[in-house]
Amino acid sequence: MSSAQTTIDIATRGAGLYEFTEEARGFVRGSAVETGLLTLFVRHTSCSLLIQENADPDVRRDLDEFFRRLVPPSNDPSMRWMVHTTEGPDDMPAHVKAALTAVSLSIPVMDGRLALGVWQGIYLFEHRDAPHRREVVLHLGS
């Protein structure tokens, strides 16, 4: 088997979780690979990748809220120590949240399908408030 690669564009409309499980599944299906490894890589430093529960939307809401409370905007009184503030109060916290989560993830492909658990969905975790166009590279290898 040789490797296959593609890039997915995700348009975000503010902070939160954006699912792209179906796009990843479609890429694996189109490759006709039976046994392999799908690696996702996000080409940015203020958003990240997350595999989380795709059932109750409150889980995503609470995840997002936890990170907001752990890393408040840099104009919050508790964050006055932050130096990198010129790109907006949500920028430096976005870098921190990205550091606390994942820039790359790998999921085995078994019998032609992603080995995701029943409740696992794949998300882009946007940490900036303004809309952004985000690129995720998908690499399907052996």
Place this chain on the structure above:
Amino acid sequence: MSSAQTTIDIATRGAGLYEFTEEARGFVRGSAVETGLLTLFVRHTSCSLLIQENADPDVRRDLDEFFRRLVPPSNDPSMRWMVHTTEGPDDMPAHVKAALTAVSLSIPVMDGRLALGVWQGIYLFEHRDAPHRREVVLHLGS
């Protein structure tokens, strides 16, 4: 070389770290691969993977305690903002702890052996209080 895959079942008895370094080593040894990459993937959203010190058990105790203090149960007064509480006070914090650690990890295989450092052990990090049966997929590729 073609890829090899297997699934390891881990029975947990409450929150904490469960080592499975030997199971991973055994899988690599059985494959007779000299140069490759072992990827671990956990099929759940309320437990995660961790490579940490396998020497002093107090390190694991303190790691577990840090995460308990950072993300208290949803019935703790400080966590009253949590919405997803129907599956128990330990459920939503488990999702958060999983998001803060790893769903997948990759370890090079050199000269037929995992390139782990002397003090590195591989652990399933269980975040739920009740016993669970957890699945970790092992993918050994090139």
Place this chain on the structure above:
Amino acid sequence: MSSAQTTIDIATRGAGLYEFTEEARGFVRGSAVETGLLTLFVRHTSCSLLIQENADPDVRRDLDEFFRRLVPPSNDPSMRWMVHTTEGPDDMPAHVKAALTAVSLSIPVMDGRLALGVWQGIYLFEHRDAPHRREVVLHLGS
């Protein structure tokens, strides 16, 4: 394609971020691989890997500061619960910070180049105060 591997040694001089993007690029270039996957693996439990902004150095300064505030030294009054203190007040916090960030990262290689975004640099994140010699294994596979 067969896999290529190498080990990079990084000498640290206290906590902070040490960039090694150029070393990783050089390894990929030397391999003449057009399409592949580069995986980085750090062989320690008190430092970690991070892909973050390589433009404004204040971003690295603030990242380091965030983690210092989130996980203070074990002789800080707020951390009196820590048990593993014999290796110094910076040791157990170093394990925690390593658990919160990455032990392994994978970056696709497209058209012979790492698919890093424009602002992404690769860093070793040292969490110990004393100088250390750190090993990062690079695995370039398919």
